[in-house]
Amino acid sequence: MASDPRIYALIGIFMVACIALIVFNFAIVRYHKRQTAPAAGKLKMWNFELYKQTAIKGGSKSVIRGGMRPGTTSRHERLLLRKLPNAEHLIAYSEALQNVKDRQPMAYSSYMSTYSKTAVFHKLADVYSRKSCIERTCYADFIGSFPEAAELSQGQLADSLISYIDDSNIYCRTKVLRACCRIGSLQGVANVLQLFHDRSLFMHKQLLANELADFSGDQSLLGERLWDECKSWNDNISEAVVSLWGH
């Protein structure tokens, strides 16, 4: 054993492993740093793109009030359809859109009104229905944050969002319910709750109540609708409904 050359081969393997580990550590640190870099670039791009869209309104040739300049809408729509299926872009777009919403509420509503007519957000909802759970969650969150996107296609968009519940987690389910509530789709909310019950999907009553309280449509109509159905639903859903409309 003592003079066995395999011993030295073994020592060699250990040394190679040591070097590999050191290289690996450096590689990981480098890749971690690279991960954060592109996000800033995407946000910059969307800030600029939305600035262009809203600046046209502020200039002499108003586009948003009476509709976009021919070609501008379709070019921007094509850009949305091309870029937004990437969740990284969707997040950057959301941030840029939020900036517009905070700083220029009028320009924001005109912009959303223009693009909700083109059904671009409904098309994107369909694209996202074929994506991973976390990406679907991102899109549902986007609709929940910007419900004006569903201004003219509330029912269709709600249907697409409900399809996200297949193979979903609590993140996704919460965001789908929130989106349906924020766009004010009564039928959508009832369908979501029915699915939660039928498939025995876990949702804590407090989470349900918080989302239902944010319903942007007629609260009393929603209350009436859910009150009739909640008796056949599971305890969590019933308790959430009772806590909101029980009095």
Place this chain on the structure above:
Amino acid sequence: MADMLRVFIYYVSVFYLVYLIVFAAFSFLSISIGAYKLYMSNRVLRYKNKLKHDDLPVSVLIPAYNESVTIVNSVNSLLSLDYQQYELIVIDDGSEDDTAQKIIDTFDMKQAYRQIEHKLTCEPETAIYETVVNKVPLTLICKKNGGKGDALNMGINAAGHPYFVCMDADSKLQADSLKEIVAPVFEDDEIVAVGGMILISQCLQMKNGKAVRYRFPPNLLVCMQAVEYSRSFLASRILMDTFNGNLIISGAFGLFQRSAVVAAGGYSPNNLGEDMELVLKLHRFCRNNKIPYRMSYQPSAICMTQAPTTFRDLWSQRRRWHVGLFQSLVVHRRIMFNLKFGLVSFFSYLYYMFYELMSPIIELFGIFAILLAAYMDVLNIEYMIVFLVIYAIYGTIISLSAFSKQIYIQKFRVTFLDMIKTLFLCALEFIFFRYILVVVRIAAFIRYGRNKSTWGKIKRV
């Protein structure tokens, strides 16, 4: 006779080579897969940060026994967490000091007269006090002494939410720790338990409820424990998490689904490793009943705990841990070589058996084998020294990798001097500290029968 001994030593040396190579491969895999998983989870972190959501209500259970020095500070720190819906339940397990009175006085608690349904068996409560501080419901349950597991069972009985977090009375959380530990529940319906990352508080500098700087204290013993913790939490646990094979969720910080724990029978009051025993119990319960389940590990959920600063305290803590490991593995021995448990049986259980429980005996036996080989003049000293040096360098790099991952994930600030210190400490930990632990663990075996059901106490600073 001499020939037989030579053959014996030959096979012993083969055994040790295999033993060390398997351990080295395990360490290598742990570090590589751990880093890859952290890299992947970082990729979706941006999505998750964007997806703000309401918090799932949780009950935080703090069992306490003679904790009058730290309990008020601990409760105070838990009352200002960045979390919307949680309740704090302190369970005073018949303390002989004024632990309960300090809480009652500090938070102006009022006695409540309510029944607690004992779904899990535990010693009866003697008094219940309640109040609300910063909109957080705070409950103190005083009960007869029954051990940590018994106190936790009482807490589970009193908990009002579907998930509970168990903690040590001397542990502290970062402001976002509850949010982080609950996150896996939002991601996976089958989660029954989530383990957090334990860091040593003496090494951390806090700012606005968040650890911002990592700095080694002057106490070498604490420093080496810090290195050991990061290797354990950022290597092996992440690897075992990939196949749902973690056998330990630290009692200092873990989240559990209440209904699953109640169904499995709760904590065992007489086990010194009640945290490990519960995890094994959940594995068995879910697999035996064919319940889909997952136990996750969340390295971004940080809990800070005080490490022992003296050999005496370290001795006492590690003895408890090792006896607890022994008790848990023995109680759940049916997991071993059981196909129903898959990798939990053939990887995790065997790892804990051979590389944790049996390691002191194996290492001690190794020293005897070296002495015997030297006596018989069959020891290749040159090779032995080269091998040990290379193995020590390898172990040091493994520790260093785990430690640098931790610094990187938590975005801690470290100085160049700290990095040099880290290198030195990683080497020292591998060469020196592990042998201290060998002695402690052997002592745990020898003195197994003594003080099996006491609370572990270390001197608080």
